[in-house]
Amino acid sequence: MSAFNEAGVENLFVVHSLRYFLQVAESAGFSKAAAVLNVPQPTLSRSIRRLEEHFKARLFDRNGRGALLTEAGESLYQHGKAILLRLEQAQAEVAEISNNPAGxxxxxxxxxxxxxxxxxxxxxxxxxxxxxxxxxxxxxxxxxxxxxxxxxxxxxxxxxxxxxxxxxxxxxWIEEPVLVSARTRPLAGVETIPFAELENIPLILPGRPHGLRLRVDEVAAELGMRLNIVLEVDGLSGILDLVRRGVGCSILTPPALYSYKYDGDIVLTKLTDPVISSTxxxxxxxxxxxxxxxxxxxxxxxxxxxxxxxxxxxxxxxxxxxxxxxxxxxxxxxxxxxx
Structure with a gap:
């Protein structure tokens, strides 16, 4: 076998072993990694041993509870992830160039x-x-x-x-949420309202981990206030219907209202002190x-x-x-x- 072919075989082995290596690192142990990869554990161990010989460095500290990366292993882990990602990208792009409909x-x-x-x-x-x-x-x-x-x-x-x-x-884009309420509620003629006054208003908000809910809760915590959340509803149509019926008010972003068919039944009030914005x-x-x-x-x-x-x-x-x-x-x- 020529030196060129030997180098090619060695490189193929390294790429193949890198996949095994990354799985062992992410599983923090050989037995779990072998189960995920569906390969015998001795095969996995031999592959990692050859990889250590190739790089002339110990990649794992093995103990009774598993295997942890050494400093050299940490370095190879970062490079290995990048190498395999680039290979996957190359494979995907070549497939697309070949008019592969699987894109x-x-x-x-x-x-x-x-x-x-x-x-x-x-x-x-x-x-x-x-x-x-x-x-x-x-x-x-x-x-x-x-x-x-x-x-x-x-x-x-x-x-x-x-x-x-x-x-x-x-x-x-940037969103500045507004308070949405039924026209029949006392806020009908109010253009702005300080955030602190929400403490006395029944609110209908989405549950966590909705991004806007997290932001509203964060501002309330900063002001040291407790919001009066009477209902948690994970759905825009449900929230707007309840607001329209006067069950409570809500805090919504402008895009949530863009397709709402308005007939004078709700009003929007700008929140101030502070103005909330989300990007x-x-x-x-x-x-x-x-x-x-x-x-x-x-x-x-x-x-x-x-x-x-x-x-x-x-x-x-x-x-x-x-x-x-x-x-x-x-x-x-x-x-x-x-x-």
Whole structure:
């Protein structure tokens, strides 16, 4: 066998063993990793031993409770993840170039972002990438963040406040929530209300881990006040119906109201002292390859988010901030004008 072929075989072995190595590291033990990989434990042990010989370094400290990475192992773990991710990306891109119809992407977003983006993004995706598949998942910010972090989804739309230090998001728009109440309630003629006065108002809010609920709870804690939450409802239509009936008030973001068929039954009151603002961002998973299909999906999300910003500001006289991300203003569509 030539030296070139020997090197090629050795490199293939290293790539194969890296997969085993990463699983042992993540399982913190050989027996659990062997079960996950569905390979005999002796085979796994031999593979790791050969990898240690290849790098001339001990990669694990083995004890009766499992196996922990050494300093050298920690270094290889970081490089190994990056190497395998690049290989997966190359494989996916080559498949797409070969017109492989199996190209796919998964988009996760919150209920409000889903309300304004899901259908238009899906429609454009089908037209622009007809041979690829798109899956859209709607859930709360906490779950979207988890799915992006572990690679379950390619792109997640969530509130910037929820991001961890290792994740960075591309800003799409800023939301300033408002108090929504029935016209029959005493707030009908009030334009602004200090946040502290919410203590005496019955509220209908989504449960945790909804991003807006987390933000509202955070502000209440900072002010040392207890909110009067009479109902937790995880659904925009349910919340708005209860508000309209006068059961309680709610705190909602402008996009949640964009398709509400208004006939004078609810009023919006701006929250002050402090003004709450939340930034919606798009985050791509570092655990999955950025294929051409995913890149196209991200561009569609960017463009449709821009349309949302324009609609939310031109029609309501919105303003710009220094970072050039518009603050969406609340607007209500009269029932007679609703489609």
């Amino acid at each position: 796919s992407a998964v988009l996760a977003l919150g209920p409000v972002a889903g309300k304004v983006l899901s259908s238009v993004v899906a429609e454009r995706f089908l037209k622009e990438v007809p041979n690829s598949k798109l899956r859209i998942v709607e859930s709360y910010t906490g779950f979207v963040l988890e799915w992006v972090a572990n690679g379950r989804v390619d792109i997640g739309l969530l509130y910037e406040d929820a991001l961890t230090p290792t994740l960075k998001g591309e800003r799409l 919606v961002v798009a985050v791509t998973s570092k655990q999955k390859p950025m294929t051409n299909t995913v890149k196209t999906l991200l561009q569609i999300v960017r463009e449709e988010a821009r349309k949302v910003r324009i609609a939310g500001n031109v029609e309501a006289g919105g303003r710009r901030r220094s970072d050039n991300v518009e603050v969406l203003q609340p607007r209500l569509i009269p029932r007679s004008h609703a489609g």
